[in-house]
Every structure is written in C-alpha cells, then in structure tokens.
Amino acid sequence: MAIISPQMEFPIDETHNRLRYISKFTNFFMSEALKIQSDVKIQSLVSDHEEKERMKQAEYRMEKVIIDTIQKEFPQDSILSEEAGFSEGKGNFLWVIDPIDGSMNFVRGIPLFSISIGIEHRETPVAGFVLLPALHTVYSAIYGEGAFKNNNRILVSKTEELQHSLIVSSFPTNRKDILSELMSEITAFIASGRSIRRTGSLVLDICWIAEGVLDGLWEKGIKVWDSSAASVILKEAGGQITGFTGDRFLRGQSDIVCSNGIIHSQIIEILKKVKSGYSLN
Structure with missing residues (x-):
C-alpha cells in the first residue's frame, strides 16, 4: 500500500532534529513512567477523591520530566501540556503533550496507558511520538515519511466490511x-x-x-x-x-x-x- 501525503511545507530538517532528540529519551521516559506508576498504584480500595489525586500526581510528575527534557534543548519552542497548560516560546514549533493517556489504568496497574508527544509547526501537527511504557513499544511518524512501531513500518488493516x-x-x-x-x-x-x-x-x-x-x-x-x-x-x-x-x-x-x-x-x-x-x- 503506497501512502501519499498531501504536500505541506514545513521545516523537515528541524522536525527531524526534534523527533531524533526526543527519541533518545525513550528508555528514560519509560522507566520514569513505570517508577511513577509503582509509587501511585492503588493496592487497596480508596475513595474517588484519592484515586483522582493519584492520577493528577502521576500526570504532573511525568509531565515535568518531559517538559524539562524538551526545554533543555529547545527553550525557544512553545509547549502545550494537559496539566501545565500553554507556555509560549519565540519560535514556530509547538510541543503538545499528554503525559499519561489512560491515567485510571495507570493508577490501577493496568498496562494500557500511553505517553503522547506531538510536534506541531504553526499549529499544524507534523510529527508524532507515542510511548507505551508497560508494553515496551514506541510509535513515531513525520508527515510524509510513513509511520513506525519500534522502527518497523506499520500500515492500517485491509478490512473492507x-x-x-x-x-x-x-x-x-x-x-x-x-x-x-x-x-x-x-x-x-x-x-x-x-x-x-x-x-x-x-x-x-x-x-x-x-x-x-x-x-x-x-x-x-x-x-x-x-x-x-x-x-x-x-x-x-x-x-x-x-x-x-x-x-x-x-x-x-x-x-x-x-x-x-x-x-x-x-x-x-x-x-x-x-x-x-x-x-x-
């Protein structure tokens, strides 16, 4: 199946630099997520309030790890994250972060949760980086260059009905x-x-x-x-x-x-x- 993306102008080399940089921290992000999960995991019955507090705590902690990592290398970039909100930079790149998608699964010890980092240029998504720490899986893509799982090309199903x-x-x-x-x-x-x-x-x-x-x-x-x-x-x-x-x-x-x-x-x-x-x- 040939994938042909519509033409779109954006700085491909700078996008590659950002995806390459964040990819270097794959193992670090995964280990931090699993460490946080161990800390907040619910071992016995708790109230709805406490469960939500643990979910928030986990998201804030993971978010800080990701944001600190990005800002060390790209301090001029803007960042939009679920908990921290919007931090405006001076450039045209924006990082869009969901530190833990599936936070209830996360605090319950269920392995189905993800870390999502989108890279946008002038508010247009141009690259995606998703981690499944408990499943040791990485998904990534840059606009016009295909999608990958653990560096292997992936394609959608051919189901017709x-x-x-x-x-x-x-x-x-x-x-x-x-x-x-x-x-x-x-x-x-x-x-x-x-x-x-x-x-x-x-x-x-x-x-x-x-x-x-x-x-x-x-x-x-x-x-x-x-x-x-x-x-x-x-x-x-x-x-x-x-x-x-x-x-x-x-x-x-x-x-x-x-x-x-x-x-x-x-x-x-x-x-x-x-x-x-x-x-x-």
Missing part, C-alpha cells in the same frame, strides 16, 4: 449526560460490527488502528493533546481521521472518527443513522 471490523471507543467524561445517545451508538455498532473493544486510552486506540490491530473508532469530547501525535501516526499509516459527518479533521476537533480508511464511510453512516433516530425520539 464493518461486519468484520473491530471497533473501539473510550466513553467521554460527560457520558452520564449523554447516556441515551451513547447507548444508541454502542448498540448500533454492536449490531453492525464484528466486536467492540475499550482500552481506556484513546492515543493507544489510534495507534492500534495505525498498525492494523483495530479497524476503527468514534470518540467524543477529545482534547488537542489526545490527537496531535496520534493523528500524524494514523495518517502516515494510511488511515483516516475526520469529524462525525466525514468533514475534514481540524486540529483540536472534539468529536472524531478514525479508521483504516476503507470502512470510514460505513462508520459515518452508522453515526448519521443513530443521530437521525435519536433526534426523532
């Missing part, structure tokens, strides 16, 4: 407010697809679509740090990402559909039918 597809969704944080609509969507995909999975990490989900483990997903209420790195990896693996109506994906878009590209229109059609039926009730 939704009925043979593995679909995934990580329920949004406001799921209780939209429960009826959400259950309608889940019911429709259970009826139409091969099966549904839920990992608890959207970044992981998108990377697994990129390497052909999963075939598609729909997700609501995401943030820019959820998609910045993973969207580049997915597109460079031959996948597709859009809004719920099939509209062109825009940076920071909150509702997304990701797929191998082949079943994309089928996912969109299911969502349209659910929305139409839900609106009539």
Whole structure:
C-alpha cells in the first residue's frame, strides 16, 4: 500500500532534529513512567477523591520530566501540556503533550496507558511520538515519511466490511449526560460490527488502528493533546481521521472518527443513522 501525503511545507530538517532528540529519551521516559506508576498504584480500595489525586500526581510528575527534557534543548519552542497548560516560546514549533493517556489504568496497574508527544509547526501537527511504557513499544511518524512501531513500518488493516471490523471507543467524561445517545451508538455498532473493544486510552486506540490491530473508532469530547501525535501516526499509516459527518479533521476537533480508511464511510453512516433516530425520539 503506497501512502501519499498531501504536500505541506514545513521545516523537515528541524522536525527531524526534534523527533531524533526526543527519541533518545525513550528508555528514560519509560522507566520514569513505570517508577511513577509503582509509587501511585492503588493496592487497596480508596475513595474517588484519592484515586483522582493519584492520577493528577502521576500526570504532573511525568509531565515535568518531559517538559524539562524538551526545554533543555529547545527553550525557544512553545509547549502545550494537559496539566501545565500553554507556555509560549519565540519560535514556530509547538510541543503538545499528554503525559499519561489512560491515567485510571495507570493508577490501577493496568498496562494500557500511553505517553503522547506531538510536534506541531504553526499549529499544524507534523510529527508524532507515542510511548507505551508497560508494553515496551514506541510509535513515531513525520508527515510524509510513513509511520513506525519500534522502527518497523506499520500500515492500517485491509478490512473492507464493518461486519468484520473491530471497533473501539473510550466513553467521554460527560457520558452520564449523554447516556441515551451513547447507548444508541454502542448498540448500533454492536449490531453492525464484528466486536467492540475499550482500552481506556484513546492515543493507544489510534495507534492500534495505525498498525492494523483495530479497524476503527468514534470518540467524543477529545482534547488537542489526545490527537496531535496520534493523528500524524494514523495518517502516515494510511488511515483516516475526520469529524462525525466525514468533514475534514481540524486540529483540536472534539468529536472524531478514525479508521483504516476503507470502512470510514460505513462508520459515518452508522453515526448519521443513530443521530437521525435519536433526534426523532
């Protein structure tokens, strides 16, 4: 499968320098994440408040490790991170960081969590770097140069029919407010697809679509740090990402559909039918 990315002008050498630099800290980031996980891991029943505090503590600690590493080499770059917010630099590069995607899994000792670092140029994602520390896995991509898992080229699946597809969704944080609509969507995909999975990490989900483990997903209420790195990896693996109506994906878009590209229109059609039926009730 030949992947042809639309032409886009950005400083490729400077992008390579940044990805090469951050890649040197792969083992360090992984070991730090697992050390933090050991410190905050829940061994017995705790309150919701304490669990959330441990999740925040873990995210702040991992975030600081990543930001300090970036700022040592690229102090002129801007940084946007889930917990620390936005730090404006003097250049055109922006690092977009999700220090721990899947933080509840993280504090429960479940290995399905990720570290996501996107590199953007003038607010356009141009490179992605994702770590799965507990699975010893690295995903990376630069716009126009393909996507890789542990330095091996990856491509999306060739699944052609939704009925043979593995679909995934990580329920949004406001799921209780939209429960009826959400259950309608889940019911429709259970009826139409091969099966549904839920990992608890959207970044992981998108990377697994990129390497052909999963075939598609729909997700609501995401943030820019959820998609910045993973969207580049997915597109460079031959996948597709859009809004719920099939509209062109825009940076920071909150509702997304990701797929191998082949079943994309089928996912969109299911969502349209659910929305139409839900609106009539």
